[in-house]
Every structure is written in C-alpha cells, then in structure tokens.
Amino acid sequence: MGGAADILELIKEIRGRRIKVLVAKLGLDGHDRGAKVVARALKDAGMEVIYTGIRQSPEQVVETAIQEDVDIIGVSILSGAHIPLMERLISLLREKGIDDIPVFLGGTIPLPDIPKLEEIGVDKVFLPGTPLYDIIKYTVEAVKKKRSRGN
C-alpha cells in the first residue's frame, strides 16, 4: 500500500527516465471511466500516456503500439469478452515478433479467469477497486524489468 513517502519515492524514480504507456479500450465496450482514471493517474505520476479511445480492435491496438513505440500496453475491458480479445491481441503481437512489451489488463474480470489470462500471456490483471498506486508501481517495475533484460 502506498503511503505519501512511497509515492514520492516512486515519482522520483519515474522522472528522468521516459516511460511511454499505451492505454487501450479493447472491443465493443463503452465503459471508459476506469481507463481514463488510470491514464490520468499514470500521466500525473510523470509518464507519457497514449490513450486510444473506446472500441478498438486488437489490430488497431497492436499497430498503435508499434507506431508509438511504447514500453508497455495497458488494456481495459469491462464487457466480459476479455479472454478472446486478449488471446487475439497477444497472438497478433507474437506474429509481429513482439515479445518484449508487457501487456496488463484491468476491468471486471472474474477471478477464475485470471490463470487462463496469465497463460495467454497477460502479465498482470487489476480488478475494480484497485488503488491507483498499485497500478503506477506495477507499471514502473514492469518497464524496469523489461529494460534490465536489455530492451
């Protein structure tokens, strides 16, 4: 849990190193509040956030990630269609030879679906009510881990 001191520490870490995040709404799903809240929180923490807007296809999300050359992709789904959508998204990424961009997911995801999503290749799942601090912290650490692998 993030106290004020932890948050300051984290923000200090974010500054000076550029972190570019894609926040995407995947599928036929108009619930954009969560995605916007997360996008704003990441921005306020000092990251560069590209928001796609609602109703994106997996193809659009992958192309956007490529053209913007982002470090990490955060997907928001509250439609219930997370399994097929994430399957398609991640297989498209692999087809393009991209295996170094972590993909994380937020929204109304039933707990029993999480292992399946992880198997598909989703790095981490955030459920409704997640404190924004946890999401910021995860994002920084995931990008750090990715970079330490030499990307």
Add this chain to the structure above:
Amino acid sequence: MSERDSIKEVLGKATKGDKAALGRLLTIIETSPKKASMVVSEILHEEGGAHVIGITGIPGSGKSTLISRLISHYKDKGLKIAVIAIDPTSPLSQGALLGDRIRMQEHATSPNVFIRSVPTRGVKGGLSFSGVTMIEVFDKLGYDKIIVESIGVGQTDIDIMNVAHTIVVVTTPGLGDDIQALKAGIMEIGDIYVLNKSDKPEANKTYAYLDFALDLGELGGVDKRGWQPRLLKTSAIMGEGIRELADTIEEHLDYIRSSNKYTEKIQTRRMLMVKLLAEKIFLEKLEETAENSGEVRLEKDNNLYQASINLIKKVSRELERE
C-alpha cells in the same frame, strides 16, 4: 555492432516499410541527440519531396478530427501520410496525456498512414529539434503529406510551424469577436484559415467577422506576399468542406512550388535543425554547469553581464572537452 551500424540497420528496415523499425527510429531521435545526428547524416544526401502541412489552433477546435478527414481524402488518392501530433507535457508532473490519436484511430491499421504522438517535454528546444528531425525522416521515407498538429502556443510550436510549407489555422464559432483569438499570434501565420464546427448556429456570425478581419489584413499578415490567405468553412464532424480544404491546400502547394519557397522551406528546416540542436545541447549543459558550479555567484562588486559571459565561456569549455 557499432552505434552507427545499428542505426543504419534500423533505418534500412524503416526504408523498406517496416513500421516497427520506423517507430524505433523516431524514439532514437527523441531520446538521443547524438544518435539523431547520425540518423540525419545518413539521410541528408537526398530529399523526398514531401509536402509539410502544419495544422494549428486552440485545443478543442477540431484539429485532430479535421486531420482524420484529410487522411481519408489523401488515402483515397493513394498518397502516403505521416502525422506528428504534438501535445503539451505537464510542467508539474512531467507526464503527458496524448489524446490526438483518439480521433484518428480509424486509420491506425492503414498501410499508408503513420501516426506519432509527441509530447513537448521539459527540455528547452528539445521538441522542436525532434519534431523537425522527424519531418526530415518522413520526407526521406517517401511520405507525400506530413501533417503536424500543434496548439501553436510558445516558441516551440511556432518553430515547428515555420518549417511547414502550408500552415492551416483552425478556429471555431463563438471565438469570433473575441479579440484574444486574433492576438494569439497564430492568427498571423496562416496561409489558410479554417472555421471548423460550421455546423454550429453561431458559425455565420463568426465567419462574417473573420472575413472582415481577413479583408482588413489582420489575418495572415506576416510575409505572405504573393499568396492571398484564404478563409474556409468546415465541419469535421459532418465531413463538410473537406474537399474544398484539401483543394485549397493543393493550390497553396502549387503556389510554393512555382515560386522558390518550396526549397527555401527545406533550407529553413535544415538550418533550424542545426540551430535547435545547438540550443538544446547548450541549454542542457548550461543547466548542468550552473547547478554544479560554485563559481556561478553574483557578489556585490561583480558585474552581472560579465558573470553571465563567464558562465557561457565555462559552458563552452565543458562542451569543448566532450
């Protein structure tokens, strides 16, 4: 592999149409001035003949929506289009929320379209340099239309607009008789003025006002000899007036190609790259030196001017040593 070889490799792939490589190349330009310079030396020997179109105007005037319509128009003509969408970095958090793409996502998967969002970043001169260098790269890669979106506030945005062949200033109804809109600086730089959101009821009144201002010479005042600035109405939402806008942009391109302004702009762009990189390198070093140097002080008996010159000399010495 040497740095230069790896840049050549990425550039080679990008030239063959690999968008991931192009994406990476643009990141290199944004993050490392030294590597950006290597990229530039690889591509400078030839130019592609692209038409650089600057689209500026206050936030919310409909620039991104309008650009999306222009992309559709150009795509139908079989052209290759690049968009550089500039959004401000928050001075407080140093983060940025880049939302221009939202309006253009229908083109995300088009093979002939490449859209890149660019935050202004804190570093002085930094964006201008990477923005101008990105234009150079898109030009070399054979893009026909390079569209730059920015809000036109501050030196950075003005610099970027200065390298555009054609400048389109977008405004909306309701701002019409607000003199602030005219004072904003950008109202002077347009080759083409667009009253967007002309579907709104107040549009006619604003149009009449802008038309009057144009007649008076209050619009497009700066160095527009030989080209009479135009005023057009569009509704980006309804898709109205887009053909007329695209035609007028082409007319302006014909005008600059028939005068020597087209090549002049390319020279301006290249001069700017040198100037902006110099500025960036110098200012970054200045900040570092001023922070680390105990000598930067102003005593009672010191001459302020001399102290500043001494600091400049110190910065130059440090740069010399690198």
